[in-house]
Amino acid sequence: MILPIYLYGQQVLRKEAEEVPKDYPQLKELVANMFETMYHADGVGLAAPQVGLSLRLFVVDGNVMADDFPECKGFKRAMINPSIIKCSEDEILLEEGCLSLPGIHEKVSRPAKIRIKYMDENLVEHEEDIEGFSARIVQHEYEHLEGHIFIDNISAIRKQLNKGKLNNIIKGTTNCSYKTKAVGK
Numbered sequence: 001m002i003l004p005i006y007l008y009g010q011q012v013l014r015k016e017a018e019e020v021p022k023d024y025p026q027l028k029e030l031v032a033n034m035f036e037t038m039y040h041a042d043g044v045g046l047a048a049p050q051v052g053l054s055l056r057l058f059v060v061d062g063n064v065m066a067d068d069f070p071e072c073k074g075f076k077r078a079m080i081n082p083s084i085i086k087c088s089e090d091e092i093l094l095e096e097g098c099l100s101l102p103g104i105h106e107k108v109s110r111p112a113k114i115r116i117k118y119m120d121e122n123l124v125e126h127e128e129d130i131e132g133f134s135a136r137i138v139q140h141e142y143e144h145l146e147g148h149i150f151i152d153n154i155s156a157i158r159k160q161l162n163k164g165k166l167n168n169i170i171k172g173t174t175n176c177s178y179k180t181k182a183v184g185k
């Protein structure tokens, strides 16, 4: 089932998300719905707050990026209650976008490598080293669980330049190919 994606301005995107309880009802169904919603919107990652649920859970699939970023080949994961336990000191600056911020693309600097602990949709625990664009996708989604959004990381000037677009997103007047929930609509 395709879920509406909550847009910038929605309070749920600003809350620190709660741990997913082990007995969370229909967890697999939620994960399946989040993958379906992400693919429908041509995204490579989607976090639960973006579908209105303040839960520490996100899905990623970097396969469509594999031509440019070979490390993304086969990188499809659901990460439940993740925690980033290590970040490399070296950072990479690359452009990002977000399904909750349609039409906005900005360069963000992030650690090149991370180590992360998480549970998959079967509640099996994993610890994984991730690098390159896959690490970027994971860090972007992880940030959503902390109530942060990627444009929090850009300069005041760049934010100012995006002000008009951000206001349109809040008003709900941005054109979008997928189902959304804007504050103003």
Ligand code: CO
Binding pocket: 097, 098, 099, 100, 140, 141, 144, 150
């Ligand atoms: Co995002």
